[in-house]
Amino acid sequence: MWVRCVVASVVAVVVGCSLLPLDVERLQASVGGFAVLNCHLDFPFGNEIPYHLQWDKDGETIFSWYSSDSAPRLADRWGGRVTRLGDGRLGLGRGSINVSAVRETDAGLYRCRVTFPNRTPPARNNGTFYFLDVDGSNLIVTPPMNSTVLEGERAEFECMPKNLETIVQWYKDGTPIGAIPELATRAELVENGSLVIRRAESTDPGEYECHVQDTDGQVQSASAFLDVQYKAKVVYAPKERYLLHGRPASLDCHFSANPPLTNLRWEKDGFLFDPYNVQGVFYSRNGSLLFNVVIIIML
Ligand SMILES: *[C@@H]1O[C@H](CO)[C@@H](O)[C@H](O)[C@H]1NC(C)=O
Numbered sequence: 001m002w003v004r005c006v007v008a009s010v011v012a013v014v015v016g017c018s019l020l021p022l023d024v025e026r027l028q029a030s031v032g033g034f035a036v037l038n039c040h041l042d043f044p045f046g047n048e049i050p051y052h053l054q055w056d057k058d059g060e061t062i063f064s065w066y067s068s069d070s071a072p073r074l075a076d077r078w079g080g081r082v083t084r085l086g087d088g089r090l091g092l093g094r095g096s097i098n099v100s101a102v103r104e105t106d107a108g109l110y111r112c113r114v115t116f117p118n119r120t121p122p123a124r125n126n127g128t129f130y131f132l133d134v135d136g137s138n139l140i141v142t143p144p145m146n147s148t149v150l151e152g153e154r155a156e157f158e159c160m161p162k163n164l165e166t167i168v169q170w171y172k173d174g175t176p177i178g179a180i181p182e183l184a185t186r187a188e189l190v191e192n193g194s195l196v197i198r199r200a201e202s203t204d205p206g207e208y209e210c211h212v213q214d215t216d217g218q219v220q221s222a223s224a225f226l227d228v229q230y231k232a233k234v235v236y237a238p239k240e241r242y243l244l245h246g247r248p249a250s251l252d253c254h255f256s257a258n259p260p261l262t263n264l265r266w267e268k269d270g271f272l273f274d275p276y277n278v279q280g281v282f283y284s285r286n287g288s289l290l291f292n293v294v295i296i297i298m299l
Pocket residue numbers: 034036085090098099100
């Protein structure tokens with residue numbers, strides 16, 4: 001008898017007015033940090049109806065979401081950095097957003113606007129305003145942001161120093177990149193401070209941190225995470241297994257996949273083997289086949 005396990009996963013390609021209002025709250029963030037901007041949906045008479053949630057920065061739309069949409073639309077520079085905090089936790093309104101990997105250029109006037117397309121008048125107010133101040137004494141202008149790439153693809157983490165003369169150093173999970181030969185041969189530190197990994201491998205995920213040191217010895221750091229996705233693969237499959245007659249047994253399938261497996265099948269003598277049709281044989285959660293009792297003639 002010849003049994004083989006075949007794994008598969010779907011690899012998702014992650015991919016794309018000048019009047020200062022009177023009522024504006026000031027918020028403070030530092031480069032590489034985050035800012036939480038609160039906004040309540042505030043439905044008429046408290047009943048949830050179709051709505052449109054929009055966030056602008058200095059008049060430019062950065063986030064737009066219709067309640068019938070599955071995902072929000074984000075302006076270019078903001079993709080991956082703006083997440084909606086829509087679950088109402090922490091006492092925040094369901095229109096709130098979290099801006100992460102804050103850059104100096106994020107400073108400015110933000111407005112949250114909720115409108116009701118099926119209602120007249122469509123808006124209840126002019127919106128909620130915030131002025132975000134970004135600490136200007138930074139050494140880093142553009143910090144790195146989380147990134148997901150496919151195995152074999154190029155990955156880049158930005159870390160643009162304010163003064164291009166300053167030294168930028170990169171660490172992975174606390175270790176200097178240069179001390180990880182397997183990674184260092186594929187990595188490159190670019191003049192603009194970026195760390196470029198030419199062909200990402202499944203061993204590369206982790207936290208990447210840049211340290212920028214100015215001439216006075218002052219240091220600033222910022223970090224982000226890399227995720228590398230790859231097709232599921234069987235990492236170890238014993239060619240032959242001897243199972244004891246009359247005893248329970250399991251056949252293991254050792255696999256590795258990111259994102260996690262969506263589909264795993266066993267083949268027996270070249271044909272799909274479906275344990276649901278065979279008494280005493282079960283799938284375990286980890287993909288192994290479990291036999292209550294091994295008998296000589298199976299199936
Ligand atoms: C906002 O995002 C940052 C960075 O991912 C995270 O550390 C922080 O907890 C988030 N804040 C909230 C309120 O979700």
